[in-house]
Amino acid sequence: MSRIGKLPVNLPKGVTVTVGSDNVVVVKGPLGTLSQKVDPDIKVTVEGDVLTVTRPTDQPRHRSLHGLYRALLNNMVAGVSQGFTIKQELVGVGYRVEAKGQILEFSLGFSHDIHMMLPDEVKATAEVVKKGANPVLTLTSYDKQLLGMVAAKIRSLRKPEPYKGKGIKFVGEQLRRKAGKSASAK
Numbered sequence: 001m002s003r004i005g006k007l008p009v010n011l012p013k014g015v016t017v018t019v020g021s022d023n024v025v026v027v028k029g030p031l032g033t034l035s036q037k038v039d040p041d042i043k044v045t046v047e048g049d050v051l052t053v054t055r056p057t058d059q060p061r062h063r064s065l066h067g068l069y070r071a072l073l074n075n076m077v078a079g080v081s082q083g084f085t086i087k088q089e090l091v092g093v094g095y096r097v098e099a100k101g102q103i104l105e106f107s108l109g110f111s112h113d114i115h116m117m118l119p120d121e122v123k124a125t126a127e128v129v130k131k132g133a134n135p136v137l138t139l140t141s142y143d144k145q146l147l148g149m150v151a152a153k154i155r156s157l158r159k160p161e162p163y164k165g166k167g168i169k170f171v172g173e174q175l176r177r178k179a180g181k182s183a184s185a186k
Contacts, residue, residue, distance in 0.1 A: 005066035009051040009074045012081045017046050025073060029080025031142040032121070036072055039065050079142040086151045088137045092166035097137050099126045108158045122150050136171065
């Protein structure tokens with residue numbers, strides 16, 4: 001039995017889950033509504049305030065789908081009840097970000113500024129904690145998959161380089177640093 005798949009998902013107050021035709025699971029909560037199509041072999045049941053996911057056999061395909069769909073449904077429940085947050089830090093001289101509603105304006109050392117339109121589900125705030133510190137971009141959403149994709153797209157605009165660490169990185173991320181050529185031993 002899958003360790004992740006067999007765990008029940010507890011539904012907090014204000015969250016409702018409905019399993020429709022074609023095995024489409026809809027999760028509604030105070031922050032929004034999410035839906036996920038589940039493989040027809042996987043059975044999703046809701047009893048009271050507990051959601052359970054079961055599989056028909058022990059085939060490797062069913063075992064992998066069992067844990068996958070339980071994790072996706074758990075993320076949906078957590079998202080519509082609490083939401084998710086990702087913080088990114090811009091490291092580099094003159095690197096800036098400005099949030100104007102759903103449009104982010106980046107200054108990342110290129111000859112031009114980069115404008116990025118965010119999906120409606122993602123909200124962004126840009127802040128500088130203190131003068132001289134790196135700007136921090138905070139992204140919040142109730143959809144974990146979408147939030148991760150947006151954060152990855154933002155990071156890809158200027159990935160951290162290994163020599164000085166300049167670029168867009170996640171707060172708390174440990175970068176692998178390299179020594180420059182002046183540090184080589186003779």
